Amino acid sequence: MPERQALDLDRYRRQLLDIKSQLEADLANCLEREQLIEGGPEEPGPGQHWEHSGYGDHLADEATEMFEKEKSVGLEMTLRQHLRQVDHALARIEHGTYGTCESCGRPIAKERLDALPEATLCIDCKAQDEREAPMSRRYWPGVSS
Ligand SMILES: [Zn+2]
Secondary structure (H helix, E strand, O other): OOOOOOOOHHHHHHHHHHHHHHHHHHHHHHHHHHHHHHOOOOOOOOOOHHHOOOOHHHHHHHHHHHHHHHHHHHHHHHHHHHHHHHHHHHHHHHHOOOOEOOOOOOEOOHHHHHHOOOOOOOHHHHHHHHHHOOHHHHHOOOOOO
16 A cells, blocks of 8 residues: 555445435436426437427427426536546445545545545646646536526
């Protein structure tokens, strides 16, 4: 085992598993809602929705539905991304690399891990990452609440 700060891995693992089950529950709710909006389990991919014709009378409903659907899909993507991050952190615990920055290899501050157990980048690399690719904010188009 390489030298690194002493971390209570069991505690982080428990926290991550808690987060994971919460995310999975949220994701299940989200998918259920999408199916309700869609009106069935068969769903076309994003962008194919408007190709349905013959619903002219329901255009307003369609627009609302579309908006709700987009919000839900945005949330779903955020949840899935977060879930991947949590799984990734759990895998790093198993591999003994948890708590080390994936980018620069330095230890991630314990305070950061306490606040964000799924973090795999130190605060400096995370800040740099967000400057270069502020993707995470794009999952919330026009949603401020
Ligand atoms: Zn780093």
